[in-house]
Amino acid sequence: MNVKFLTKIEELLGPFSAKLRKHPNLTFVVFGLLLCLVALLPHLGLMNFGTMSIIAYITIYAVTALGLNILLGFSGLISLGTAGFVGAGALGTAVFIEMGLPFELAVVLVLTISGSIGALIGLFSLKVEGIYLAIATLFVGEILRQIYTQVPIFGGNSIQIDGGIKLLGFIELSQIFKEQRSMLFVLLVIIMVLMMIAMNNIIKSKTGRALLAMSRSEHAAQAMGISLLKYRLTAFVLATLFATVGGIMYAMYFQTIPTTSWSLDLSLFIIAMVVVGGFKSIYGTFLGAFIIHGIPNLILKDLLGDISYIFSGVLIILVIIFYPNGFVYIWVDIKKGYSKLKKRLQKDVTTDGK
Amino acid sequence: MSDLFGIIFNSLETGSVYALAALGIVLIFRTSKTTNFAQGMIGTFNAYIAAYVMLSLGWSIWIVALLALVTAFLTGIIIDTFIIRPASKVNAISKQIITLGIIMVIVGLLPKIFGVASFQLPRFIASEYSLDIFGATLFYNTIFVIVLSLTLMGGMFMFIQHTKWGLATRVTASDETTSKLMGVPTKRVTMISWATAAMLGTLAALFVAPRVSVYGNMLLTVQISAFFAGTLGGFSTFFGPVVGAYIIAFSRNFTQFYISDIWGNVMVYTLILVFLYFKPYGLFGKKPTKKV
Numbered sequence: 001m002n003v004k005f006l007t008k009i010e011e012l013l014g015p016f017s018a019k020l021r022k023h024p025n026l027t028f029v030v031f032g033l034l035l036c037l038v039a040l041l042p043h044l045g046l047m048n049f050g051t052m053s054i055i056a057y058i059t060i061y062a063v064t065a066l067g068l069n070i071l072l073g074f075s076g077l078i079s080l081g082t083a084g085f086v087g088a089g090a091l092g093t094a095v096f097i098e099m100g101l102p103f104e105l106a107v108v109l110v111l112t113i114s115g116s117i118g119a120l121i122g123l124f125s126l127k128v129e130g131i132y133l134a135i136a137t138l139f140v141g142e143i144l145r146q147i148y149t150q151v152p153i154f155g156g157n158s159i160q161i162d163g164g165i166k167l168l169g170f171i172e173l174s175q176i177f178k179e180q181r182s183m184l185f186v187l188l189v190i191i192m193v194l195m196m197i198a199m200n201n202i203i204k205s206k207t208g209r210a211l212l213a214m215s216r217s218e219h220a221a222q223a224m225g226i227s228l229l230k231y232r233l234t235a236f237v238l239a240t241l242f243a244t245v246g247g248i249m250y251a252m253y254f255q256t257i258p259t260t261s262w263s264l265d266l267s268l269f270i271i272a273m274v275v276v277g278g279f280k281s282i283y284g285t286f287l288g289a290f291i292i293h294g295i296p297n298l299i300l301k302d303l304l305g306d307i308s309y310i311f312s313g314v315l316i317i318l319v320i321i322f323y324p325n326g327f328v329y330i331w332v333d334i335k336k337g338y339s340k341l342k343k344r345l346q347k348d349v350t351t352d353g354k
Numbered sequence: 355m356s357d358l359f360g361i362i363f364n365s366l367e368t369g370s371v372y373a374l375a376a377l378g379i380v381l382i383f384r385t386s387k388t389t390n391f392a393q394g395m396i397g398t399f400n401a402y403i404a405a406y407v408m409l410s411l412g413w414s415i416w417i418v419a420l421l422a423l424v425t426a427f428l429t430g431i432i433i434d435t436f437i438i439r440p441a442s443k444v445n446a447i448s449k450q451i452i453t454l455g456i457i458m459v460i461v462g463l464l465p466k467i468f469g470v471a472s473f474q475l476p477r478f479i480a481s482e483y484s485l486d487i488f489g490a491t492l493f494y495n496t497i498f499v500i501v502l503s504l505t506l507m508g509g510m511f512m513f514i515q516h517t518k519w520g521l522a523t524r525v526t527a528s529d530e531t532t533s534k535l536m537g538v539p540t541k542r543v544t545m546i547s548w549a550t551a552a553m554l555g556t557l558a559a560l561f562v563a564p565r566v567s568v569y570g571n572m573l574l575t576v577q578i579s580a581f582f583a584g585t586l587g588g589f590s591t592f593f594g595p596v597v598g599a600y601i602i603a604f605s606r607n608f609t610q611f612y613i614s615d616i617w618g619n620v621m622v623y624t625l626i627l628v629f630l631y632f633k634p635y636g637l638f639g640k641k642p643t644k645k646v
Contacts, residue, residue, distance in 0.1 A: 310458070313460075317459075324444040
């Protein structure tokens, strides 16, 4: 390998990467299109449907974790009640559909309900801070969990959407048929890409800058005319909405929703995705979801059997110790290493020339 | 009348268990600045050791309990040395997720070491020894749990308030950098705090074990209640969470019995949330002064 080779590759990729840098939203679309290919693989016999479900899980977690990243990464707030809102999205959609409402109306209703709970928590967060706020959100999560398992409307152990999801009143998609399952997967990827674009626009806007300012110093932010009330509410409402969308995606794809799995464990896993993947990074969040859910289920389980759980625990600890801001920042190290390599090669060339 | 006394005894016992767990969580929160989600799991792990040794060697509960406390001490030291200390520069949220990593490692280890079956641990004092107070049975074991917990916690408070080591713990809790400059061995303080917290968690696990048997999630409720106790009592004192633990145990048992079995918890939680809105730092907590 020599320096000419490297510069040639750079020249080749140059226009492409410049274009992508100009339109960051385009990269999400490209990423989504690539991911959509996964939906084809099981039909070609290259992958089984179980693997597709794991990737579907990753997209669901990625959306949920994106919302949490607004809190953790951008606002410096923490929520331990995320799982409750994912449950609200999943169970709420199912209950409303079972009541006979059309899918779209169910989604709007669910989003409104959990959005307003999010707003309440936002108001609460003006008074309570730090670990007290974290545990206050845990209270909310526990209350929601209690409601899901105790209120008979949620069907006891699990609730099933009979006959699948009806989009726009006529496109019926059921988990039972393989083709429709792939369609549902594509739908999930589309939603994820839309949420990524939305997130990107939020953090690049005035709101994003205000949240960042608040996370550094509330007093300084207030002195610059940033309303704590407004942006705290925004942060919590956005986070709960993202989590709820994650839940709705769950309901769409799996169509059988358990009532017992929306507990503290899940909230912690979603926090882990943000922490391990990358604070303040959209791709990092996806990477985190992949590391926490994908790697153990896709790779380690076959490779290591039942010690995969230990391994992922160790992985979390190691990543946090070596990349405290998230694994996605390994990219910075790679870039640094690359420019170092290039410099050394260039030096070799000049010394050779003499 | 018998119901009333039954609930009181029961609440005192569960309150003691919550208090032990909460004290461990506060100790680590103050000295390591992290919320230790693994507190329950560390206790569970050592309870497994006790139950396993008891089953295979047939030792009495008292000896295996002592053994479990020793292993708990070691677990705490190992966790602090190999995981927490290398991560001391990591931000607060990431540190909490490290404790999630610890949970995952222990959850993975449990079936590897002890197999998948759950274990039984007996009471410290067998259940045939009991008193009858106004129709309610009071096991000697319950008295033992309450008295031992209260004595231990009282002893710890005395220790923290009146000894040199306690002073070192308090100053590390309030400002680690300055204490280090003043020659306080903060590393050792943190290490012993982890060891003590692990022992407290294990004790909680040993007290709970006869009721629920020894299995992976045996301390889940205790752990969550301990967090709630810490919030209710305030994390800035060591005795606040203990008071909070008893309040939670009492209010939960009473609402569950007298108002609604299902909605008791929800009501208590909602009340605490409302309370927190008006006193954001708990019952005894003080607002930390912040410099801009």
